[in-house]
Amino acid sequence: xxxxxxxxxxxxxxxxxxxxxxxxxxxxxxxxxxxxxxxxxxxxxxxxxxxxxxxxxxxxxxxxxxxxxxxxxxxxxxxxxxxxxxxxxxxxxxxxxxxxxxxxxxxxxxxxxx
Amino acid sequence: xxxxxxxxxxxxxxxxxxxxxxxxxxxxxxxxxxxxxxxxxxxxxxxxxxxxxxxxxxxxxxxxxxxxxxxxxxxxxxxxxxxxxxxxxxxxxxxxxxxxxxxxxxxxxxx
Numbered sequence: 574x575x576x577x578x579x580x581x582x583x584x585x586x587x588x589x590x591x592x593x594x595x596x597x598x599x600x601x602x603x604x605x606x607x608x609x610x611x612x613x614x615x616x617x618x619x620x621x622x623x624x625x626x627x628x629x630x631x632x633x634x635x636x637x638x639x640x641x642x643x644x645x646x647x648x649x650x651x652x653x654x655x656x657x658x659x660x661x662x663x664x665x666x667x668x669x670x671x672x673x674x675x676x677x678x679x680x681x682x683x684x685x686x687x
Numbered sequence: 688x689x690x691x692x693x694x695x696x697x698x699x700x701x702x703x704x705x706x707x708x709x710x711x712x713x714x715x716x717x718x719x720x721x722x723x724x725x726x727x728x729x730x731x732x733x734x735x736x737x738x739x740x741x742x743x744x745x746x747x748x749x750x751x752x753x754x755x756x757x758x759x760x761x762x763x764x765x766x767x768x769x770x771x772x773x774x775x776x777x778x779x780x781x782x783x784x785x786x787x788x789x790x791x792x793x794x795x796x797x798x
Binding site for chain 1: 719721727728729730731733734774776784785786787788789790791
């Protein structure tokens, strides 16, 4: 039973390029959450998705950032025209249908913008 | 809406006990506790639902006081492997709500 899979583990982008981060939830999980973490800081909520629906994107910047969780395939966090301030670790977590179940995290994608 | 954790950092010797607190300004449905080691993913420890329950996991246990809107994580006879940053995450509503995490408590265990 594979855990939450994120890829790539490390991503380097030049300023102005696009970054696409992928997250495959655990088998049987239909809820996905994306968090951003800066060094020595906490996990900042970005977006909460269920299959084909964005439930809450209150933590996501209005511009350049988007997320999706299609019926088939992984969840994608997309950052367009990256800037140096986007450099961070991006974690996704998944949980089962029932909301009072635990959420499991992937290993994260470390984005570096140069 | 972000829960407040205290203390921010703790240094203990192996075998000592620690308590990490998490409090919210809003009524909570559940509290989640995670531990993260440097450069790694947060690892789930336990979830507590409203009802004032207490849970245990080896020598790590937690309580949830719904009325006071707070939870505490208890680490008994700490081991070197307990070092890391502990995060509490809170949910306000039962369904369709996100988990909001506190800023974390850094725990360092000395041999």
